[in-house]
Amino acid sequence: MVTLLRGADICAPERLGKQDILIEGRQITFIGDIPAEAIHGLPHAAVIDAEGLTATPGFIDPHVHIAGGGGEGGYANRTPEILVSDIVRSGVTTVIGCLGTDGVTRSHADLLAKARGLEAEGITTYIYTGSYQVPARTLTGTVVDDVVLIDKVIGVGEVAISDRRSFQPTVESLAELVSQAHVGGLLSGKAGITHFHVGPYSTRLVPLHRLLDEYPIAPQAIYATHITRSSELLADAVDLAAKGATVDMTAGSTTTNSLQRYIDLGGDLSHLTLSSDANGSLPEFDAEGRLVGMEVATQTTLYEQVWACADLPGLDLSQAISLVTSNTADALGLGHKGRLRPGADADILLTDDQHTIRLAFAQGREIVRNGEPQIRGTFE
Numbered sequence: 001m002v003t004l005l006r007g008a009d010i011c012a013p014e015r016l017g018k019q020d021i022l023i024e025g026r027q028i029t030f031i032g033d034i035p036a037e038a039i040h041g042l043p044h045a046a047v048i049d050a051e052g053l054t055a056t057p058g059f060i061d062p063h064v065h066i067a068g069g070g071g072e073g074g075y076a077n078r079t080p081e082i083l084v085s086d087i088v089r090s091g092v093t094t095v096i097g098c099l100g101t102d103g104v105t106r107s108h109a110d111l112l113a114k115a116r117g118l119e120a121e122g123i124t125t126y127i128y129t130g131s132y133q134v135p136a137r138t139l140t141g142t143v144v145d146d147v148v149l150i151d152k153v154i155g156v157g158e159v160a161i162s163d164r165r166s167f168q169p170t171v172e173s174l175a176e177l178v179s180q181a182h183v184g185g186l187l188s189g190k191a192g193i194t195h196f197h198v199g200p201y202s203t204r205l206v207p208l209h210r211l212l213d214e215y216p217i218a219p220q221a222i223y224a225t226h227i228t229r230s231s232e233l234l235a236d237a238v239d240l241a242a243k244g245a246t247v248d249m250t251a252g253s254t255t256t257n258s259l260q261r262y263i264d265l266g267g268d269l270s271h272l273t274l275s276s277d278a279n280g281s282l283p284e285f286d287a288e289g290r291l292v293g294m295e296v297a298t299q300t301t302l303y304e305q306v307w308a309c310a311d312l313p314g315l316d317l318s319q320a321i322s323l324v325t326s327n328t329a330d331a332l333g334l335g336h337k338g339r340l341r342p343g344a345d346a347d348i349l350l351t352d353d354q355h356t357i358r359l360a361f362a363q364g365r366e367i368v369r370n371g372e373p374q375i376r377g378t379f380e
Helices: 036-041 084-088 108-121 143-149 171-188 206-214 231-242 255-264 300-310 317-322 326-331
Strands: 002-011 015-024 027-032 046-049 054-057 059-064 092-097 124-129 153-161 193-198 222-225 246-250 272-275 281-285 291-296 348-351 357-362 365-369
Touching: 002 317, 002 348, 054 317, 059 222, 059 246, 059 272, 059 300, 059 326, 084 092, 084 108, 092 108, 092 357, 108 124, 124 143, 143 153, 143 171, 153 171, 153 222, 171 193, 171 206, 206 222, 206 231, 222 231, 231 246, 231 255, 246 255, 255 272, 255 300, 272 300, 272 326, 300 317
Parallel strands: 002 046, 002 054, 059 092, 092 124, 124 153, 153 193, 193 222, 222 246, 246 272
Antiparallel strands: 002 015, 015 027, 054 348, 281 291, 348 357, 357 365
16 A cells, blocks of 8 residues: 655654655655656555645554553442544554553453554554552563563553552662563563652652662663652652653643643653553542542543643644654654654654644554544444
């Protein structure tokens, strides 16, 4: 299959202006100006007029409970699996699945099977081994073996710190866990990242600072999420990013305010990403730790907040798009994702001035047209 997108305004995420994009099979093979007469040399190409549309890379969501999550309020509070149509209508073409609080009734076998199912339905998927728990539950018995031997495992997470639901790991045990994931990444050519759930407790990111200050831990091996719980945590995240770690904001109603605060504090935007926490639970606890409310995160929030961030004064579209494309790809070692360039996967969004997805492609396959998913799950 050959597809030619003509005249899109390209945000790759760097601004390239109006150019053509040639897709051959699953990859982008050319970006530039193709003379009209040269199109005759592509007799079987599908030529699409993209004038007036903005082309960006497909979004990468680094924190999704693809097989469901939750359970903090009992068995009836287990959240459902995600649907592929919900993923793609939010502009997401790559997801990283994880377990959360419940690493007991939720298994890595389920997580891996769900990831493979979503990929069969049309998107790219990876997963983290482990969960909140330390020592980590795994498929093979160790984190390093999971990362090396299982193609979809790119690291360990979400490991909980500074939270009542954490297993209260010592810094020494975290150093061992991060090192296992890192060495597994070295042996397999993967990121070998450790993805940390950061709770609201006053220790905030202290365990991660200690990892970097007291152990020979590579900063790029650490990836901390949920950093917008408080102004103090956000400031702490700015300091952690300055050391070379990656930090992640969970998209929500206050994302633009948090991003502006991050910028005002001098935060390094190249070490910041956004995620959805989709299909994970959003529990609300009182001062004594009792559950008083529960909601479920959605992926559409991520899409909405990316465009809201693009409207912030002093922040351009390229910087906003980077938070869900190139920055995430760099943090997760996905060199074929997150950028529009020859040789990269043809994961492309074409949006209009109202931010409606007019066309979207995942590895060269059309997945959204005029805001409506063109792929659906087997039982949708």
